[in-house]
Amino acid sequence: MKIIMAEHAGFCFGVKRAVDAIEKALKSSSEVWTIGLPIHNPQEVSRLEAMGLRVADNEREIPDGSEILIRAHGEPLSVIKNLQARNIKVQDMTCPFVKKAQDMAENLSRGNYFIILLGDKKHPEIKGILGHVVDENNAEVVADENEAENVAYHAKIALISQTTQREEKLSNVAGILTQKCSELHVCNTICKATAERQDAVKELVKNNKIDGVVLIGGKTSANTGKLRDVIKSQNNKIEVLWVEDENEIESNLDWFKNKNLIGIAAGASTPAWLIDKIKSNIAEIGGMGN
Numbered sequence: 001m002k003i004i005m006a007e008h009a010g011f012c013f014g015v016k017r018a019v020d021a022i023e024k025a026l027k028s029s030s031e032v033w034t035i036g037l038p039i040h041n042p043q044e045v046s047r048l049e050a051m052g053l054r055v056a057d058n059e060r061e062i063p064d065g066s067e068i069l070i071r072a073h074g075e076p077l078s079v080i081k082n083l084q085a086r087n088i089k090v091q092d093m094t095c096p097f098v099k100k101a102q103d104m105a106e107n108l109s110r111g112n113y114f115i116i117l118l119g120d121k122k123h124p125e126i127k128g129i130l131g132h133v134v135d136e137n138n139a140e141v142v143a144d145e146n147e148a149e150n151v152a153y154h155a156k157i158a159l160i161s162q163t164t165q166r167e168e169k170l171s172n173v174a175g176i177l178t179q180k181c182s183e184l185h186v187c188n189t190i191c192k193a194t195a196e197r198q199d200a201v202k203e204l205v206k207n208n209k210i211d212g213v214v215l216i217g218g219k220t221s222a223n224t225g226k227l228r229d230v231i232k233s234q235n236n237k238i239e240v241l242w243v244e245d246e247n248e249i250e251s252n253l254d255w256f257k258n259k260n261l262i263g264i265a266a267g268a269s270t271p272a273w274l275i276d277k278i279k280s281n282i283a284e285i286g287g288m289g290n
């Protein structure tokens with residue numbers, strides 16, 4: 001059995017940067033906090049928790065005087081200020097691409113633009129960007145073209161995107177908003193990491209000889225789920241085995257029977273050590289003649 005890897009798989013730049021910073025901080029402190037999971041991968045979170053990571057549900061759970069690392073999604077400005085006021089040491093590891101969107105939201109709202117954020121209003125990244133708008137009454141989150149149609153008229157609108165949106169949707173929404181204002185400022189804050197991973201799985205399944213794809217990532221990871229959708233939209237017949245860890249390879253040995261060529265893909269929150277482990281497990285199965 002042969003294996004081919006998707007060209008882009010695993011940690012994106014922003015997540016790797018934040019995880020590296022957590023590891024480094026835990027070398028000099030016995031305990032470092034984050035608000036919310038730093039990464040949607042249970043195996044990686046367990047590894048970091050064993051080193052001393054503490055995950056809080058909200059800022060109030062973090063003890064005064066402790067140390068916190070702001071994850072790649074970022075936080076609203078008010079949260080960072082509240083933490084600093086409580087003498088909590090804050091290391092801001094907001095991904096630079098997300099920071100750019102936050103800075104644009106702050107600066108353009110100061111310039112009297114009404115801010116439209118394209119994205120998921122429940123997502124922490126959108127909550128963090130919204131928390132940088134000077135007056136949140138002058139901002140609205142739209143999920144798609146339908147919601148953009150309902151935006152009221154404003155003299156000046158700035159459109160800012162969640163980093164994981166697709167270019168096509170941003171451009172459709174921009175087209176709709178031109179009818180809703182006299183001046184439209186469009187900020188393309190989309191990060192290429194998501195598109196690169198999706199394009200890489202498209203390339204993978206273009207290979208007609210592939211018998212199935214092993215997709216590695218947390219079951220709650222939205223970007224991993226999206227990769228499965230992309231595979232299925234390209235070729236509905238292709239079998240996808242979505243696994244979180246090597247145990248799921250062991251419990252699905254039958255899936256590998258009669259397969260000669262396996263593709264491997266992984267979401268942006270899957271660590272390299274886990275991909276390597278699963279890859280060598282699959283190679284062993286292949287060596288056993290399955």
Ligand code: SF4
Pocket residue numbers: 012013014015072073095096097098163164191192193194268
């Ligand atoms: S997906 Fe892009 S914006 Fe988001 S953390 Fe990764 S590199 Fe940063």
